Each structure stands twice: as C-alpha cells, then as structure tokens.
Amino acid sequence: MSSAIFCDTTVLCNFAAIKRVDLLELILRGRGRWTQAVAYEVEQSRGHLPDLARVLAGGWLGEPIEVAQDDTEAWQIERIRRSVFGGLADQPTKHLGEAETTFLIKNGPEFRSAWWVTDDRAALAYGRAQDLITLETVDLITDAVAMADLTQESAFELLVQMQAHGRFVRLPGKSADLSR
Amino acid sequence: MPTISDRVRELLARSGMSQRHFAERVGLDSSKLSKSLSGARRFSSLDLARIAEATQVTVDWLLTGDEPALALAARISGDTSSAAAIAEAKRLGAAREDVAFLGYRQPWRPVRRPVQDGLDTTRGERLAAAALDRVSEADVDLGDLPAAAEEAFGADVAIGDLGPRFDGLSVATAEIKLILVGRGVAPWRQRFTIAHELGHLLARDDQGLHLDQDVEDRQHQRQPTERRANAFAAAFLMPERQLRAAVGSSGFTPEAFADLVCELRVSPSALAFRLLSFRLIDSMTCDRFKALSARQAAELAGRLEQLAADVAAANRVRPPGLLARDAYAAYASGQATLRPYANVINADVDALMDALEADTGDGPP
Numbered sequence: 001m002s003s004a005i006f007c008d009t010t011v012l013c014n015f016a017a018i019k020r021v022d023l024l025e026l027i028l029r030g031r032g033r034w035t036q037a038v039a040y041e042v043e044q045s046r047g048h049l050p051d052l053a054r055v056l057a058g059g060w061l062g063e064p065i066e067v068a069q070d071d072t073e074a075w076q077i078e079r080i081r082r083s084v085f086g087g088l089a090d091q092p093t094k095h096l097g098e099a100e101t102t103f104l105i106k107n108g109p110e111f112r113s114a115w116w117v118t119d120d121r122a123a124l125a126y127g128r129a130q131d132l133i134t135l136e137t138v139d140l141i142t143d144a145v146a147m148a149d150l151t152q153e154s155a156f157e158l159l160v161q162m163q164a165h166g167r168f169v170r171l172p173g174k175s176a177d178l179s180r
Numbered sequence: 181m182p183t184i185s186d187r188v189r190e191l192l193a194r195s196g197m198s199q200r201h202f203a204e205r206v207g208l209d210s211s212k213l214s215k216s217l218s219g220a221r222r223f224s225s226l227d228l229a230r231i232a233e234a235t236q237v238t239v240d241w242l243l244t245g246d247e248p249a250l251a252l253a254a255r256i257s258g259d260t261s262s263a264a265a266i267a268e269a270k271r272l273g274a275a276r277e278d279v280a281f282l283g284y285r286q287p288w289r290p291v292r293r294p295v296q297d298g299l300d301t302t303r304g305e306r307l308a309a310a311a312l313d314r315v316s317e318a319d320v321d322l323g324d325l326p327a328a329a330e331e332a333f334g335a336d337v338a339i340g341d342l343g344p345r346f347d348g349l350s351v352a353t354a355e356i357k358l359i360l361v362g363r364g365v366a367p368w369r370q371r372f373t374i375a376h377e378l379g380h381l382l383a384r385d386d387q388g389l390h391l392d393q394d395v396e397d398r399q400h401q402r403q404p405t406e407r408r409a410n411a412f413a414a415a416f417l418m419p420e421r422q423l424r425a426a427v428g429s430s431g432f433t434p435e436a437f438a439d440l441v442c443e444l445r446v447s448p449s450a451l452a453f454r455l456l457s458f459r460l461i462d463s464m465t466c467d468r469f470k471a472l473s474a475r476q477a478a479e480l481a482g483r484l485e486q487l488a489a490d491v492a493a494a495n496r497v498r499p500p501g502l503l504a505r506d507a508y509a510a511y512a513s514g515q516a517t518l519r520p521y522a523n524v525i526n527a528d529v530d531a532l533m534d535a536l537e538a539d540t541g542d543g544p545p
Contacts, residue, residue: 036226068225078239083278086519092229122517129514
C-alpha cells in the first residue's frame with residue numbers, strides 16, 4: 001500500500017472532464033496529495049473544467065504542500081522545472097507542478113515510496129527512468145477494478161469517455177485488459 | 181546584502197501600487213505577502229513564480245538578484261529591429277545553461293590567442309592561422325562550416341529566422357558560446373557571417389551579446405573588433421597558402437578562379453579582392469573576376485549542383501548540433517524529459533515521442 005499518491009493536473013482533469021471526481025476520491029482512499037503548484041494549476045483550469053471545483057473544495061488531497069524549505073530548494077526546483085521539464089524562464093509557472101512533485105518525492109523522506117500519476121508521456125518516461133513509481137490514469141482505473149469499485153466494462157467505458165472529451169489517456173485494447 | 185524580500189519590495193515600489201493591490205495582482209494573499217516582506221514567512225516556490233510572472237522578472241533574479249548575462253545584454257541593447265534575433269539567442273542560450281545544470285557543459289575549445297600587437301587586421305589573420313591549425317588537427321572539412329565550427333571549437337552554431345536583413349550574432353558567457361546566423365539564400369554571405377562571429381568568440385571580444393546586423397555596413401566595419409573579425413573571416417575562409425597554391429606559377433584561368441570560388445564557397449568578388457591583396461592577380465583581372473556572379477562561377481566550374489545544395493542548406497533552419505546532442509543525451513540517460521530536446525529542435529514533443537517510439541519493424545515507413 002502506497003503512503004501517498006501524487007496526481008498530476010492531467011489526471012485530475014481527466015476525472016473532472018467526465019464528472020467523476022468522486023471516483024478518483026474513492027480510488028485514492030485518502031492517500032491523495034498535491035503540491036501548491038498543482039493546486040494552482042487546478043485552480044487555473046477550473047474555467048474550462050468546472051468539476052475541478054470539487055477537487056479544490058473537497059479537501060481529500062490534503063493541504064497543498066509547500067515544497068521548498070529554503071531558498072536553495074526553491075533554486076533547485078526552478079532548475080528542475082527548466083532543465084528536466086523544459087519550462088522557460090519567462091513562463092515561471094509552467095511545469096512547476098511537475099518540478100515540485102518530483103523534487104518532493106525524490107527528496108522528502110516521508111514520500112520516498114509515493115506514487116506519481118501523470119498522463120503526460122514525456123513526464124511518465126522521465127519518472128520511470130528515475131525509478132519513481134510512476135503510473136497513468138489507466139493504472140488507477142485498473143486498481144479500481146481490482147478493488148471492485150468498477151467492473152471491467154464500466155472502467156473501460158470511463159476511459160473511452162475521457163478520450164472522447166479530448167483527454168490523452170492510454171486505452172487498453174479491450175476491457176478484459178483492465179485486470180491485474 | 182539584498183534579500184528576496186528586498187527585491188519584491190523593489191518590484192512593489194516600481195509598480196506604484198499599494199501593497200494590497202500588488203498582492204492582488206500577483207495573486208497572493210495580502211497577509212501572506214505582508215508576512216513574507218517582513219521576514220516572518222518564506223516565499224514559496226509558487227509565490228516566487230507568480231510574482232515573477234506578474235512582474236516580468238525571472239525566478240532566478242528574485243532568488244539571487246543576478247540577471248543572466250544574456251538577458252541583461254539583450255535588455256540593454258534595446259534595439260527593436262534585432263528583437264527576433266535576440267529572442268532566439270535567449271532561447272538557445274537558456275537551453276544551453278539548462279542542459280549544463282544536468283552536467284552537459286559546452287565543450288568550448290578556444291585557440292591560444294596570438295600576440296596582441298600590430299594592426300587589427302594582422303591580429304585577425306594571426307588568429308585565423310591558429311584556428312586553421314585547429315581545423316587541421318581536428319581533421320574537419322570546412323565545406324559544412326556550422327558542423328566544422330562545432331567539431332573543431334565546440335561552439336554552438338544555429339541558423340534561424342532572425343528577421344529581415346539580420347546577418348548574425350554571437351553570445352559569449354561562462355556557459356554559452358553561441359553563433360546564430362540568419363537563414364538566407366546567399367550561402368557565401370552566411371559563411372562569412374559564421375566565420376566573422378567565430379572570430380569574435382575566439383578573440384574573446386565581448387562578454388554577453390554581440391550583434392552584427394549587417395556585416396557589410398561600413399560604419400560598423402570601422403570598429404577595431406569588427407575589422408579584426410572581418411580579417412579573421414577572410415583569412416579563415418580563404419587561407420593565403422591555399423590561394424598561392426591554386427594560382428601557382430603558370431597563370432590563373434577564369435575556370436581555375438571559378439573552381440576556387442566553389443572550393444572555398446565564397447563570393448567571386450570576395451575571392452578576387454583577396455587575390456588582389458596578395459598581388460596574385462592584377463587589378464584588371466580582379467575587375468573581370470569580381471564581375472562574375474555566383475551562378476556563372478558555378479557554371480564555369482561545372483559545380484551547379486553544389487551551388488544548389490549550398491543555397492538550399494543556407495535557407496534551412498539549423499538547430500545547434502552540439503546543444504541538440506547534449507539535450508538528447510540528457511533525455512536518453514533519463515536525467516530529463518524529452519521536452520528540452522524538443523524545444524531545442526523546435527519540435528512537438530508528442531510527435532517526437534511517437535517518432536522515437538515507433539515500431540521499427542518491417543512495415544512501410
């Protein structure tokens with residue numbers, strides 16, 4: 001059992017797009033966490049995905065974590081944002097959520113076994129290369145099937161709906177693949 | 181020593197707003213801003229990013245008070261006609277600094293600077309001789325000048341859209357040695373500009389940004405560093421020894437001249453003047469040779485295909501090869517996402533991932 005699950009904004013948006021934020025809350029079972037920058041990105045996306053208001057109001061991701069403990073850490077996070085995630089100096093909030101989250105998982109002793117969930121393919125490949133436990137929305141959905149929160153068919157249908165809403169989620173070939 | 185709070189206070193003063201309005205503008209809770217300014221609370225990384233975004237400074241400046249050398253030089257230049265070129269230089273310069281943070285530092289290999297006396301032109305020629313020795317040691321072909329400058333000296337060389345009538349620039353900071361030239365249809369002019377900028381870098385002329393909007397501008401050419409960079413470029417691209425060997429002792433036919441133009445990839449007029457400067461041809465021959473167009477020279481030498489290929493290459497955007505190599509290496513080693521590499525080569529990251537992860541089986545391409 002993971003101690004904490006950090007969902008990237010892409011993941012929160014996937015569930016908000018199909019108005020199933022409640023399902024994400026259920027899947028996370030109190031393990032969800034987020035950083036300040038991810039909470040800010042969610043706030044910024046609320047205009048086109050109104051269901052994100054339920055993420056912001058729900059409190060089930062806990063208080064947004066203030067990652068940098070000193071100026072040196074803030075400097076390191078800015079370097080990671082740019083060097084690792086390709087953020088630009090004149091767009092300082094872009095990719096800050098990813099930078100904060102990976103910094104926290106790699107450097108915060110209490111989060112060493114945390115999961116990071118993202119559907120950004122470039123971020124996913126990086127997380128795995130760094131040996132972080134890096135998952136996608138489809139993995140959370142598979143977990144929901146394993147926990148009997150969803151049937152394979154309904155789980156598959158949810159992923160189809162996410163794609164239909166223009167979300168970039170990986171879809172298995174058939175519903176039966178959504179089992180462990 | 182000024183702190184982050186001091187710099188935020190400076191931005192607040194510059195804005196002319198009340199503290200409450202400033203807090204609203206940057207999206208911070210007013211009481212949190214107040215506590216941070218008094219030192220009772222730290223600014224979070226998100227606070228810093230939002231303040232930087234709203235006030236158009238960088239997070240680095242907020243944290244350290246240091247502005248990157250390139251950003252500072254770009255701001256001071258204040259030249260709107262150079263805006264596209266400066267923006268591209270800043271983009272590539274920042275990418276070089278970012279990849280350096282991951283341990284991929286630019287492999288800059290300057291040559292030993294020759295004795296710093298004599299005329300500017302003499303100093304440029306001496307520097308070119310040292311640079312040509314390096315080219316010879318590295319065994320690189322000057323036909324592809326951007327690749328040669330990268331391999332022999334470790335400079336980043338890029339060709340881009342720099343706006344109308346902008347020849348090129350160079351950037352020299354502790355982490356960046358960049359030559360950026362404009363895309364165009366006259367390959368000989370582009371080659372001259374690359375060599376000219378290389379001359380500036382090897383001579384360690386300027387720290388920061390050096391703009392050469394028009395390398396042929398007469399007023400610009402009067403400056404000692406420009407005279408030296410021009411002399412460097414001429415001697416580097418048209419080495420005296422090679423010219424003497426080509427002319428030989430049995431006269432110099434128009435066909436041989438045209439062949440040398442194509443071999444050195446320079447303009448007929450530039451070569452004619454250089455031959456004249458060594459008294460290898462007389463002034464009447466010089467007039468006759470410099471009247472040739474590039475096309476006529478290529479036709480005379482039977483090298484029209486080479487000219488067409490050179491014109492096409494000069495007209496293509498070229499990302500800096502070493503920087504692209506280093507950004508890709510950072511990705512391949514798992515130290516970075518693919519995004520910095522995609523940024524360097526101006527590609528869509530998802531399309532790039534599709535291409536890199538494509539099945540390489542037996543199907544059609």
